[in-house]
Amino acid sequence: MKKLFRLVFPLLLILSICGCTSLAISAEEYFSIGMAYFNLGRYEEAERWLNRARQADRTMVASTYNLGRLAFERQRYEEAADHFEEILGRDGDNTIALRAAAYTRIRMGDFEIAERHYSRLLQLVPESADDGYNHALVLYAMERYEQAEQTLARYPIAVQENRNVMLLYARSQSSQNKVEAIDSYAAYLNLNSDARARYEYALVLEHHELYARALEELRGAISETSATASNPARHDIRFAIARVLLIADSESSEGITEMETAVRDGFNDTEAIEELINSGRLSASNQSSLRSIVNNLHHSAEEDDEPEETSEDDSESGSQ
DSSP: OHHHHHHHHHHHHHHHHHOOOOOOOHHHHHHHHHHHHHHHHHHHHHHHHHHHHHHTTOOHHHHHHHHHHHHHTOOOOHHHHHHHHHHHHHHHEEEEEHHHHHHHHHTTTTTTHHHHHHHHHHHHHHTTTTHHHHHHHHHHHHHHHHHHHHHHHHHHHHHHHHHHHHHHHHHHHHHOOTTTHHHHHHHHHOOOOHHHHOOOOHHHHTTOOOOHHHHHHHHHHHHSSSSTOTTOOHHHHHHHHHHHHHHHOTTOSSHHHHHHHHTTTTTOOOOHHHHHHSSOOOOOHHHHHHHHHHHHHHHHHHHHHOOOOOOOOHHHHHOO
């Protein structure tokens, strides 16, 4: 960076003396000055010189691309996308611009446009596992889970070795309620310690009625989750434990005890408890116990919503 700046500094000095109007310089020199400022983190100056480079030579793709990078760094994502897609308007097979435009569109939440860019990119470089993973992420965000899984399946080595790819593959299968998700989560957790993934794994096991294994994983998730964690929160895991216990043995009271612990820890999703009550899988006694818990939660919520009463003494003292 210092070497680059030393190369362009004399030119900057001459331009400042001449008022930047009496000296004709090339687009390449404008570009060099702009990139020197870019590397120094002086983005406003970089933008000014890169714009001059682009105006001096409209075919200079590098200037447009780096203006897009500048806009992206400054979180001006719409402007960045415009620059990258201007390049694509001239050269739709420019893989660097496709990758930059797709990633920018993700930041903007424009998943459909990002998906189109990644589809074209992977036609050009089908071997790129990184681009395949990003494409699958977009498809997953669009709830196109089967396509996300199929995209990742093209990169078997990454599915076996890259932790991010492994987890997205398992989640794509889980979202389709596929039993194969069990093995995919197990493979991921064999290599990674991840309370969120372990919780998700337990829910997959529960869905497929493997209750003993689900309980084992949920209790493992509790031990890996801090008291301040929110995704998942400890009380959410405890609720899942209670639900599995109540479903696995509809007569057991152990699930009610666990549910009471979850509520004391902060669980207050009465709709989830109502759904469990109405599942038709619990004993009458446990349904009644859960109903009492729901009623107590509603009562506590009503008390929290009541405004504090002001005593007459407080009112009088406030008016004096």
